[in-house]
Amino acid sequence: MTFALQDFVTTILFVIVIFIVLSVLVRATVKILREYERGVIFTLGRFQKVKGPGLIVLIPFVQEMVRVDLRIQVIEIPAQDVISRDNVSMKVDAVLYFNVVDPEHAIIKVQQYLPATVMLAQTTLRAVLGQHPLDEMLSERKKLSLDLQVILEGQTEVWGIKISNVEIRTVELTDNMIRAIAKQAEAERDRRAKIIHAEAEFQAAQTLVDAATIIASVPAAMQLRYLQTLTEIGAEQNSTVIFPMPLDVIKPLLALLETKTAPPPAITLPVGIHAIP
Structure with missing residues (x-):
């Protein structure tokens, strides 16, 4: 009975080991990729091809696969300290939309494309906004967003990444600067009011x-x-008109009055005749 029990336990352990090994082999061999995923296949460390979506069969311990998500990813760029061209300090944050269009380059050309894209967006945001004055940041935000998108596309294209959109979300100013902008706006409104009044008078x-x-x-x-x-x-029924x-x-009456009130002409004595006192 003792030997039979030992044989049974040994058989159970062998079956468990076989099951574990088969499970590991199946997981290493069979991969299923969703519609928005692609697999970058490496054979003995060398790039072979990009596969997917669907069922992917790999050679165990010889081939390996790296999953790549092709969907558009939304990343919030944290607030960055920016000094504008007219020396105004502020905090600016933005939102970045991008997706992978070339899985091979996204895996081979850069170590981790997601943090690399985020860091590149942060530095580019500070560099681009620092070249513009405060008024342009507040009034031409759409133009600055397009400039950021063009610059980021030029640098991430080699990584196989497409920048879909960049949106500058918030520009935070200090309280002193907010009060100064309010005074400037008030002075501008007063100037326009005076100009309009002068034009109306003219x-x-x-x-x-x-x-x-x-x-x-x-x-x-x-x-x-x-x-x-x-x-x-007369329509208002006034008593005085x-x-x-x-x-x-x-004018003729005034001329007549001036004639009557004029002083008499002075009497001039002839030469050689003197008045006796």
């Missing part, structure tokens, strides 16, 4: 000059204005 003055020129060229126009003014005053007198009517 247009009104120009219109009055044009109207005066037209009235001066047609004397009857002034009489029509007088009659229109009287009509407007102020009627302006034309200067052409007043």
